[in-house]
Amino acid sequence: MTGPLLKHLDGDMLAIGLTSGIHRVLREQELLNRINVFPVADSDTGTNLSLTLGSALGVLSAPDGKHLGTMLAAVADALLDGARGNSGAIVAQFFQGMSDSAGEITRFTTYTFGKAVSLGSEYAHDALSKPRDGTILSVVAAFAQSITHQLSEDRQSEFSLVLGNAQQRVEEALANTPNQLEVLRKAGVVDAGAKGFAELVAGLSDYLRYGTVVSMPDSSLHYDNEPIIDFAEADNESQFRFCTECIVTAADIDRRKLREGLAEIGDSLVLAGTKRKAKIHIHVDDPDAVFEIAGQFGDVSAEKADDMHRQQHSTHETKRRFAVITDSAADIPDDAMERLDIHIVPCRIQFGSRGYLDKVSITTEEFYAELKSNPHHPTTSQPAPGDFRRQFQFLASHFDDVLSINLTSAASGTYEAARLAATRTNAAGRIHVIDSKNASMGQGQLVVLAAECANNGANIDTTIALVSRQVPQVRSFALLRDLRYAVRGGRLPTWVMTIANLLRLKPIISTKPDGSISLASFLLGTRNRTRRYARFIARRVPRDTPVDLGIGHAICEEEAMALEQALRERIPTIRNLTVNSLGTALGVHGGPGTLLVSFGPYVSAQDVAGSLD
Numbered sequence: 001m002t003g004p005l006l007k008h009l010d011g012d013m014l015a016i017g018l019t020s021g022i023h024r025v026l027r028e029q030e031l032l033n034r035i036n037v038f039p040v041a042d043s044d045t046g047t048n049l050s051l052t053l054g055s056a057l058g059v060l061s062a063p064d065g066k067h068l069g070t071m072l073a074a075v076a077d078a079l080l081d082g083a084r085g086n087s088g089a090i091v092a093q094f095f096q097g098m099s100d101s102a103g104e105i106t107r108f109t110t111y112t113f114g115k116a117v118s119l120g121s122e123y124a125h126d127a128l129s130k131p132r133d134g135t136i137l138s139v140v141a142a143f144a145q146s147i148t149h150q151l152s153e154d155r156q157s158e159f160s161l162v163l164g165n166a167q168q169r170v171e172e173a174l175a176n177t178p179n180q181l182e183v184l185r186k187a188g189v190v191d192a193g194a195k196g197f198a199e200l201v202a203g204l205s206d207y208l209r210y211g212t213v214v215s216m217p218d219s220s221l222h223y224d225n226e227p228i229i230d231f232a233e234a235d236n237e238s239q240f241r242f243c244t245e246c247i248v249t250a251a252d253i254d255r256r257k258l259r260e261g262l263a264e265i266g267d268s269l270v271l272a273g274t275k276r277k278a279k280i281h282i283h284v285d286d287p288d289a290v291f292e293i294a295g296q297f298g299d300v301s302a303e304k305a306d307d308m309h310r311q312q313h314s315t316h317e318t319k320r321r322f323a324v325i326t327d328s329a330a331d332i333p334d335d336a337m338e339r340l341d342i343h344i345v346p347c348r349i350q351f352g353s354r355g356y357l358d359k360v361s362i363t364t365e366e367f368y369a370e371l372k373s374n375p376h377h378p379t380t381s382q383p384a385p386g387d388f389r390r391q392f393q394f395l396a397s398h399f400d401d402v403l404s405i406n407l408t409s410a411a412s413g414t415y416e417a418a419r420l421a422a423t424r425t426n427a428a429g430r431i432h433v434i435d436s437k438n439a440s441m442g443q444g445q446l447v448v449l450a451a452e453c454a455n456n457g458a459n460i461d462t463t464i465a466l467v468s469r470q471v472p473q474v475r476s477f478a479l480l481r482d483l484r485y486a487v488r489g490g491r492l493p494t495w496v497m498t499i500a501n502l503l504r505l506k507p508i509i510s511t512k513p514d515g516s517i518s519l520a521s522f523l524l525g526t527r528n529r530t531r532r533y534a535r536f537i538a539r540r541v542p543r544d545t546p547v548d549l550g551i552g553h554a555i556c557e558e559e560a561m562a563l564e565q566a567l568r569e570r571i572p573t574i575r576n577l578t579v580n581s582l583g584t585a586l587g588v589h590g591g592p593g594t595l596l597v598s599f600g601p602y603v604s605a606q607d608v609a610g611s612l613d
Contacts, residue, residue, distance in 0.1 A: 006159045006208060009108040011066035013208070018075075019060045020214040021203025022053040025196050026426065027217040032196050033397050035189040038135070038181060039086060039268050040283070042243075042312045045192035047394040048085030050426065052092060053200070055082025068106050072099040072116075080279050081302065084390060085243065086268055087136050087193030089281040090124045091200075093272035094140055097123030110162050111155045114147040121145075129259060129269040134180025136193035142173035143201055163205040174198045240266050240283040242305040242360070244290045248278045250298025261293045283308065288361035295354075303348075304387065305360045310341060311394065322401035322460045324451040325391060327383060327414050328358040329407035329585035330436075330443040331552050333578060340451035345383045345391055347414070349584055352376035364581040368555045368592050377488040380588055382407075382414040388421035396429030401460040404433045405447045405467065407585060408515035411439065432464055434471070437515030439585045441550035441578070442476035442598035449548075452605030466608060472513040474600035475540070477520060478586055479508050479533050481556075481593030489589050508536065530559055530595075534566035537597045546575040546602035552582035554594040563595060575602040 025032075025046075032046030059074045076099040079092035097120035105112060121144035125131050146169035150162050177191040178184040184191055206212040244266075248258070253275050262269055266284035273279045278297075284290055287305035294300045325343040326332075332342060346357040349367065351374045356362035358380070362370070371378065388404070395402045404422070409415040415435045422431035436443040446467055453463040480486070483497040500507065500522075506529060510520035523532055541547055549567065553560035560579050568574060582596055590596075 007109065007156070009068075009113060009159055009208070010106065011068035011071045012064050014068060014108070014204075015060040015062075015066055015071060016213060017204040017207040018200075019057065019203075020207045020212070021200035022057060022060075023214040023216050024199040024203040025053055026050050027214070028196070028199055029426075030397055030428065032192045033394075035187075035195065036192040037187045037189060038183050038191060039132075040243075040308055040312070042308045043398060044085060044306075044311060044394050045087055045196065047390075047397050047427075048088045049091065049193070049196040051084045051390060051393055052079060052082050052088030054426070055079060056095075068108065069099075069102045069104045072102050075099070077277075080273050080277060081247065083272060083279050083281070084245070086270055086281060087196060089245075089270040089272045089279055090127060090136055090140075090193070091197065092279060093127040093270070094120040094124040096273065097121070110147075110157050110159055111151055113159070114144075114151045114162075117147055118144045127270050127272050129263050129271075130267075132181065134177040134184060134194075135191050136197050138177060138180060139170055139173045139191075139194040139197050142169050143197075146170075160209040163201075163208050167201055167205040170198050170201050240285050241307060241309050242284055242287050243268075243281070243308050244284050244287040244305045245279065245281050245302070246291055246294055246300050246304070247273075247302040248280065248294045248298040248300055249276065251276065253278050253297050258294070258297050261296070262290065265289050265293070286361075287357065291355070291361060300355070303355065303357055303361070304390070305346070305357055306391070306394075307343075310338075310343060319457060320399070320454040321457065322403055322454050322463070323395040323399045324447060324454055325395065325402060325404045326443065326447045327406050327418070328360075328583065329412070329414065329439055330405070330447050331440045331550075331580050331583045331585075332444040332448060333580045336448055336451075336578075340448065340455055342447060342451050343391060343395065345387050345418075347383055347584070348381045349588075350379045350381070358584050364583055364587075365555065367584055368587065371485065371588070371591060377485070378584075378588055379489075380584055382412050382417050385417045385421040385424070388418045389425055392421055392425040392431050393427050396425055396427035396431055399429050401430050401432060403450055403454075403460065403463065403467075404431065405436050405443065405450060406433065407439055407443060408437045408511065408517070409435045410437070410515035411517050430460075432460065434464070434467055435515065436474075437471050437513065438474055438476055438511050438598070439517070440476060440478075440582060440596055440598065441552040441580065442474045442511060442600070444580070445474055445548055445550055445578075445598055445600060446470060449603060449605060453608060456606045456608070458605065458608055462608065466603065470600055470603065474598060475513075476511045476596060476598040477508055477537060477540070478510070478552075478590055478594055478596040479506060479523065479529070480590045481506065481595075482591050483507070485591030486589045508533075530562045531566050533595060533597075534563055534570055537567060537599070538570035541571050541573075541599050542601070543573060545573065547571060547573050547599050548576045548602040549574050550578045550580065550596075550598045552580055552586075552594075552596035552598070554582045554587050554590060554592050556593050556595065559593075559595060563597070567597070 029046035036045040083092040098116040101116035101119040146166040270281040486492040
């Protein structure tokens with residue numbers, strides 16, 4: 001039943017109202033991203049709120065007959081797991097408060113609803129280490145205070161009247177946010193997180209007052225071509241680089257000590273959840289420090305770290321028609337990553353019970369040091385589809401197209417994870433996923449080529465066609481110095497290493513045009529291995545076309561420099577040569593001393609883009 005006489009709210013009705021509100025937030029995702037200037041102008045509030053609230057839709061869409069208390073507990077848990085960003089963590093904590101207040105009740109009266117909203121507001125406020133007026137907290141508080149004030153005068157008020165008045169108060173509080181935060185006033189916008197919460201309230205209110213149900217929006221019809229608010233002030237630029245999040249689970253988390261430990265290493269700290277399960281959101285320069293502190297209080301999971309500086313730069317870049325993203329199996333020099341705004345989804349590395357985000361919470365140098373000293377051989381795992389989806393959602397909200405180039409599907413499920421995430425991304429931009437059929441430097445060369453095309457103004461169709469032609473022509477060969485690491489990782493039986501050592505054989509593995517990785521050859525002995533390896537490569541490089549060549553080394557830079565010189569002497573057609581550290585994709589099996597060479601036809605992205613003029 002809906003309308004002015006509604007005095008009770010059961011689980012099914014609340015689910016419909018919340019779903020309608022969430023759909024309103026999803027509909028405004030592009031706008032929320034565009035007006036996001038605080039606490040950091042990284043244009044991702046709409047994406048984060050959409051991902052956070054979207055994680056509750058599965059619970060809310062369950063069959064009729066939902067027990068209100070049980071449903072709210074499930075919603076709070078889903079939001080905690082799915083929370084993204086500052087606003088997402090705050091919303092998750094708001095619903096945790098509502099759930100704790102509701103307990104086991106089967107339906108709300110306006111009075112018990114008001115108590116739940118008030119506790120939710122308290123939880124949201126207490127989740128922040130430094131609460132600020134003029135943010136989502138102000139609008140949440142206005143919502144709670146309006147309901148509390150109305151019910152203090154009449155505890156029997158109908159939901160339609162209470163929600164209607166509360167919605168009006170929320171809109172007033174939202175309009176006032178620029179008066180509370182100078183950075184909003186100067187930018188001429190309201191707070192993005194506050195606007196998102198106001199949309200959620202409006203959806204719930206309109207359903208309970210008028211029976212209005214907002215359907216899931218078609219993202220393709222809501223692309224926002226308005227420019228992003230280009231605004232930077234000292235008050236909205238974080239001194240830290242990574243937006244870092246994780247979940248801690250334990251029997252009894254000491255939240256006060258956890259908060260104190262985290263507050264010393266970053267800003268924008270939000271600690272949501274309960275004593276048994278806590279969600280951490282914080283801005284830091286060293287994500288691993290967050291995970292290490294969190295690990296002192298319980299089991300750590302769902303680690304993620306997004307590069308806010310790169311996000312902010314990308315969203316204010318107007319020259320590029322599309323964004324380029326890859327996984328951390330691609331080895332790309334840092335200066336190219338920065339110059340070309342290449343986004344990365346980290347793979348996960350596990351040394352025993354200790355986990356890391358590849359190239360985010362552990363550097364390549366730290367990885368090899370750990371590889372040599374840790375008795376536990378590391379395992380690597382592909383990013384989860386959710387890791388890709390989060391970044392796809394953000395980028396596809398700011399670009400017409402997003403191009404993801406991933407580790408060969410013949411050796412990993414990373415490509416499939418990216419492809420699956422692309423089908424589940426609810427944003428206006430199109431996601432294109434390419435199987436590099438390569439790894440390490442070879443994969444990196446393809447990614448850099450695509451990013452150079454974007455940087456020079458090429459369109460997405462031309463770039464996809466170019467990269468697709470390059471894929472089967474880019475080859476990679478890796479010379480292994482020590483087979484112990486392949487044996488420890490289970491890639492080779494011990495007897496193979498024993499025979500290879502007896503015969504002084506050094507294996508060379510390679511990628512094939514179909515993306516598979518297999519044994520290509522051996523070098524006999526260790527004398528002059530660099531020059532003999534150079535001869536091996538030179539015999540396989542095409543002589544009739546300019547070559548783009550990459551050298552990857554596993555902490556053996558001097559050998560890499562010697563290899564570069566030997567290759568330049570033997571291959572006069574080299575047009576571009578890059579030397580870089582070898583990452584974990586091959587390093588975990590090859591170990592220190594591994595030398596990799598990748599090569600393919602040289603293509604000038606500038607010429608490609610120029611030919612389209």
